[in-house]
Amino acid sequence: MCGIVGLLVKNPAMRDELGKLMLPMLIGMTERGPDSAGLAVFGDKLAKGKIKFNLFTLSSEFDWKAFEKAFDHHFGSHAELNIKGRHAILLTSVQWESVREWLVQDYRHQLTILCVGNSMDIYKDIGTPEQVANRYDFSKLHGTHLVGHTRMATESAVTPQHAHPFTAGHDFCLVHNGSLSNPYSIRKKLEPLGIRFVTDNDTEAACRFLEWRMREGDTLEEALKAGFEELDGFYTFLIGTEDKLALVRDPFACKPAVVAENDDYVAISSEFRSLARLPDIKNARLFEPAPEELYVWTI
Amino acid sequence: MDNLARKKESGDKTILFDLSQTTVREMNQFLHHDLEKEKLGSVKITHPDGAHNIAVGLDAPVNVDIEGHAGYFCAGMNKQAHVTIHGNVGWSVAENIMSGLVRVKGFASESAAASGHGGTVIIERDASLRCGISMKGVDIVVGGSVGNFSAFMAQAGHLVICGDAGDGLGDSIYEAVIYVRGKIKSLGADAQIESMTDDDHRILKDLLARAGFGYEPKEFKKVASARGLYHWNADANQEY
Structure with missing residues (x-):
């Protein structure tokens, strides 16, 4: 079992409160996912030529200052580093492939790359949703939309890397409630194409499959339709891109989802109880998404 | 039972439970054990806010009104009672119902009346x-x-x-x-x-x-x- 939440604010005045609005949604899904939690938040795009890496260190002893110096020394260019405990956002104008190779070469035992892009940040860790939210100040997050997840692991280890959201490519992420029965065959198909996997988690296979389809030219909607054919198992998926939020359920609708929509926001959750604290929820249009249908909202 | 945030409405046999103040477990225990003893004819439940297991296992000729959306298993295993949900319900409303009536004014999620x-x-x-x-x-x-x-x-x-x-x-x-x-x-x-x-x-x-x-x-x-x-x-x- 897991919990998923998503929130897209249509009213620009609510963007500063995105984290605050989402917090009771995420904490409301604690019973469905008490062992890890995470979210991806989408905000303003960086200036042209800039890119950011979200990094996570498994060691509380990691020396971020020395890391920053090493970066500056290696690339001859200053990186901005925004540190919050074991999480840091590295902002740079160095070409992203070079930075990734350097991180993999020199820091693969110390750092995990959570995501790369220019509008998305990812925070994920083990602990209850409330503990994780407090650790990374989720209530202060702002932006246009986010996807969140509370995990009760059923098929792979409980570690920060195995927590959701999963990401692939740039500014693309996915959270999952359910379990896939063919993640290894998908992986076998993608790995010969040069697609690298970070974990043995089933959700990562779905995430990398969809992002691969989009790199091959599919729109998000086309990739999701290909997913209906290719991905076998139980799922409610919530997907975030820099300007979209998308929701799909498997053909048997084995995992729940409910949507609340009004003029100000679209809110998605596994269960209504985590939507109950949203402003003016009484007058929102509530519906249950149908199996094997695409639901896509654009900011 | 005074610790329960509930009150009898004046002059009639209705009891009110506010689920923002009372837990579902406390309320259900009252409905199972004390309802008939106090000869109450109706129950009103406010702020259900999608909570699970509201009014499960009732076995008394009572009218229950749930003023909002309920979560999973609402009115499960019902006997005799007439339960009205003035909103939507989650999975498995009235699961294993034996007798009585359950009315959902909104929509019902999966496995209704399973x-x-x-x-x-x-x-x-x-x-x-x-x-x-x-x-x-x-x-x-x-x-x-x-x-x-x-x-x-x-x-x-x-x-x-x-x-x-x-x-x-x-x-x-x-x-x-x-x-x-x-x-x-x-x-x-x-x-x-x-x-x-x-x-x-x-x-x-x-x-x-x-x-x-x-x-x-x-x-x-x-x-x-x-x-x-x-x-x-x-x-x-x-x-x-």
Whole structure:
């Protein structure tokens, strides 16, 4: 079992409160996912030529200052580093492939790359949703939309890397409630194409499959339709891109989802109880998404 | 019981529970053990906010009004009580209902009235997938449409669908009877359309009247079992 939440604010005045609005949604899904939690938040795009890496260190002893110096020394260019405990956002104008190779070469035992892009940040860790939210100040997050997840692991280890959201490519992420029965065959198909996997988690296979389809030219909607054919198992998926939020359920609708929509926001959750604290929820249009249908909202 | 944030409304036999102040467990324990002792005729529950297990296991002739959206298993295993949800419900509303009445004013999520043995369940809007799965005698009336695999392995009782039905309606159905007013996307294995008898018209008229829906029995078609699955046929090679 897991919990998923998503929130897209249509009213620009609510963007500063995105984290605050989402917090009771995420904490409301604690019973469905008490062992890890995470979210991806989408905000303003960086200036042209800039890119950011979200990094996570498994060691509380990691020396971020020395890391920053090493970066500056290696690339001859200053990186901005925004540190919050074991999480840091590295902002740079160095070409992203070079930075990734350097991180993999020199820091693969110390750092995990959570995501790369220019509008998305990812925070994920083990602990209850409330503990994780407090650790990374989720209530202060702002932006246009986010996807969140509370995990009760059923098929792979409980570690920060195995927590959701999963990401692939740039500014693309996915959270999952359910379990896939063919993640290894998908992986076998993608790995010969040069697609690298970070974990043995089933959700990562779905995430990398969809992002691969989009790199091959599919729109998000086309990739999701290909997913209906290719991905076998139980799922409610919530997907975030820099300007979209998308929701799909498997053909048997084995995992729940409910949507609340009004003029100000679209809110998605596994269960209504985590939507109950949203402003003016009484007058929102509530519906249950149908199996094997695409639901896509654009900011 | 004074620690419960509840109060009797003046002059009558209604008790009020505010679930923003009282836990579902405390409330359910009161409904199970103290309701009849205090001779209360009705219960009003406010701020349900999607909580699970509201008013499960009731066994008393009482009217219960839930003022908002309820979560999973609402009014499960109900006996005697008349429960009205003034909102939507999550999965498995009135699961295993034995008697009494459960009315949902909004929509119901999956597995509504699953395995229900008796009583009546009325859903005024749509019901999701697997409505009436394995029903064993309950009467279900849905004002809107039902999702896929509804009345799967339905054994006894009636399922009335005033809107459309999804895929696999009545798959592996036994002696339950389904009445559908709208379109049927597909019938499940061993389910077939049959002609409506005088008894069907009488039963359906009564069910529609109890639900308060103004449709005529003649607008409906009947789905029942072809009874081809009653006996194992080794020659069928799993093709039904």
